[in-house]
Amino acid sequence: MELFKPEFGLAFWMFIAFLCLFGILAKWAWPFIIKSMEERADLIDKGVAYAQEAKAHLDNAKAEADKLIAEARNEQADILREAAKMRNELIEKAHGEAADEAKKVTEAAQVSLEQARKEAEKTLRKEVGDLALQIAEKVIRKNIASDDAQRALVDQYLSEVETKN
Amino acid sequence: MKKAITALIAVVIIALMALGYADTAAHRAHSGGETEVDPQEIIFEHLGDAYGWEVPFNHSKRIPLPIIVRAQDGSWHAFMSNRLDEGAQYDGFQIAKGGDYNNKVVQILPDGSQYRPVDLSITKNVAGIFIAALLVLLMVFKVKNWYKKNGMKAPRRFTAALELVVDFVYTDTIRPIIGKEAPKYAPYLLTVFFFILTMNLLGLIVIFPGGANLTGNLAVTAVLALLTFLITNLTGTKHYWKEMFWPDVPTALKCPVPLMQVIELFGIFTKPIALMIRLFANMMGGHMVVIVFMLLIFIFGSMFGTAVGGAMTPLSVALSLFMLLLDVLVSFIQAYVFTILSTMFISMAHVHEHAE
Numbered sequence: 001m002e003l004f005k006p007e008f009g010l011a012f013w014m015f016i017a018f019l020c021l022f023g024i025l026a027k028w029a030w031p032f033i034i035k036s037m038e039e040r041a042d043l044i045d046k047g048v049a050y051a052q053e054a055k056a057h058l059d060n061a062k063a064e065a066d067k068l069i070a071e072a073r074n075e076q077a078d079i080l081r082e083a084a085k086m087r088n089e090l091i092e093k094a095h096g097e098a099a100d101e102a103k104k105v106t107e108a109a110q111v112s113l114e115q116a117r118k119e120a121e122k123t124l125r126k127e128v129g130d131l132a133l134q135i136a137e138k139v140i141r142k143n144i145a146s147d148d149a150q151r152a153l154v155d156q157y158l159s160e161v162e163t164k165n
Numbered sequence: 166m167k168k169a170i171t172a173l174i175a176v177v178i179i180a181l182m183a184l185g186y187a188d189t190a191a192h193r194a195h196s197g198g199e200t201e202v203d204p205q206e207i208i209f210e211h212l213g214d215a216y217g218w219e220v221p222f223n224h225s226k227r228i229p230l231p232i233i234v235r236a237q238d239g240s241w242h243a244f245m246s247n248r249l250d251e252g253a254q255y256d257g258f259q260i261a262k263g264g265d266y267n268n269k270v271v272q273i274l275p276d277g278s279q280y281r282p283v284d285l286s287i288t289k290n291v292a293g294i295f296i297a298a299l300l301v302l303l304m305v306f307k308v309k310n311w312y313k314k315n316g317m318k319a320p321r322r323f324t325a326a327l328e329l330v331v332d333f334v335y336t337d338t339i340r341p342i343i344g345k346e347a348p349k350y351a352p353y354l355l356t357v358f359f360f361i362l363t364m365n366l367l368g369l370i371v372i373f374p375g376g377a378n379l380t381g382n383l384a385v386t387a388v389l390a391l392l393t394f395l396i397t398n399l400t401g402t403k404h405y406w407k408e409m410f411w412p413d414v415p416t417a418l419k420c421p422v423p424l425m426q427v428i429e430l431f432g433i434f435t436k437p438i439a440l441m442i443r444l445f446a447n448m449m450g451g452h453m454v455v456i457v458f459m460l461l462i463f464i465f466g467s468m469f470g471t472a473v474g475g476a477m478t479p480l481s482v483a484l485s486l487f488m489l490l491l492d493v494l495v496s497f498i499q500a501y502v503f504t505i506l507s508t509m510f511i512s513m514a515h516v517h518e519h520a521e
Binding site for chain 2 (some may be wrong): 005007008010011012014015017018021025028029030031033036039041043044
């Protein structure tokens with residue numbers, strides 16, 4: 001059976017063809033392809049490692065930023081609280097000062113009022129005295145005829161004084 | 166769109182079948198009456214070698230290929246195969262019909278006897294081998310040029326598919342088995358893999374440049390197995406030979422009667438022979454089954470009449486299509502099996518003392 005008898009010519013050419021193919025590929029193709037493939041695999045591995053590292057860095061950076069922000073927030077709150085306190089203090093101080101001033105002003109006003117009153121009293125007394133003197137003068141001048149007439153006169157003058165005052 | 170393509174393919178197949186039928190009918194009319202179909206002859210014609218390459222839809226025309234023979238007197242003769250068509254004689258040579266040298270070129274000696282010359286003809290199978298080698302060259306250099314041009318960029322399309330296969334064979338098979346010596350043996354193993362795969366797949370294409378049953382031929386697989394055998398044994402370490410001739414077994418098994426040595430020596434030869442037979446039988450078997458399924462039409466036709474044969478056609482076509490698709494899978498598996506076994510044989514010849 002022909003199929004089971006290896007033909008010499010075919011084996012010969014097969015041998016030649018395979019050796020040529022192998023020689024060409026082994027010299028110019030396979031080592032280069034294998035090297036390139038391994039280099040690329042390494043590159044991809046490195047890339048993945050680098051990306052993971054970068055991601056870790058990024059996560060860290062985020063945490064750090066969060067921490068910084070929280071710190072800044074705290075600081076801000078502190079500053080605000082302090083400011084509020086200071087403001088309150090200022091206001092209180094201002095209030096106190098204002099109250100003192102007002103008190104002083106009031107006191108001064110009272111003193112001057114008192115003085116004015118005393119002066120007024122003095123003047124009044126003087127005037128009342130003058131008036132009384134005038135009235136008495138007039139009463140005496142009229143030659144007192146009757147009690148009634150005199151009384152009416154006194155009344156009249158008194159009311160005059162009153163209206164004058 | 167897909168439906169349109171399917172319909173087109175169906176129409177083409179039906180047209181081809183009609184053409185084939187008309188052709189056969191014409192052939193029958195030409196040769197006068199019914200010709201008996203001889204399945205065995207058809208099978209071996211398709212599986213075997215030839216001096217010309219057949220073209221579709223023509224039974225007599227062949228693409229001529231060079232015949233190179235060394236005559237009995239030691240002179241070399243070279244001429245195209247179409248000179249010997251239809252049993253013609255040229256320069257004292259003829260293609261024998263029947264006898265010991267059926268379908269081979271023989272020299273007709275003056276006394277009328279046949280002499281089988283040394284035959285280095287570029288037959289159909291040799292041309293197929295050259296075509297396969299050329300295709301492998303093109304494919305591998307396509308990958309190489311990609312790397313040369315694009316460096317670290319990932320390839321696309323066909324180059325990516327090739328690279329995937331290279332990666333599969335090298336990174337997943339050769340490197341884990343051989344280890345750090347892998348780059349030394351990878352070129353041989355990768356070449357073997359791609360060469361076998363290309364030859365297997367070319368064998369499944371029925372028309373030129375395919376159709377040559379390359380890996381289903383003992384000569385081809387024998388050369389490949391021989392190379393694996395040579396590499397395995399020529400690069401074997403001292404320890405490998407020590408294991409062979411003085412293995413670590415009880416002395417009774419190896420000293421007075423060299424039992425283990427005989428078994429080990431036997432093993433050296435059975436391994437490549439198994440490689441050779443496995444690839445040959447798988448590929449040839451696949452081709453044979455496809456042809457037999459096709460021939461069922463004619464066998465049934467001659468046994469129960471043309472109508473039954475015609476009715477068998479859809480079943481036959483479906484079965485051989487299924488077998489062809491299976492053969493695509495087998496092509497890859499057998500190329501891979503040959504490579505992985507070669508890899509293991511080579512790695513087994515590289516045992517080191519400390520490795521145990």
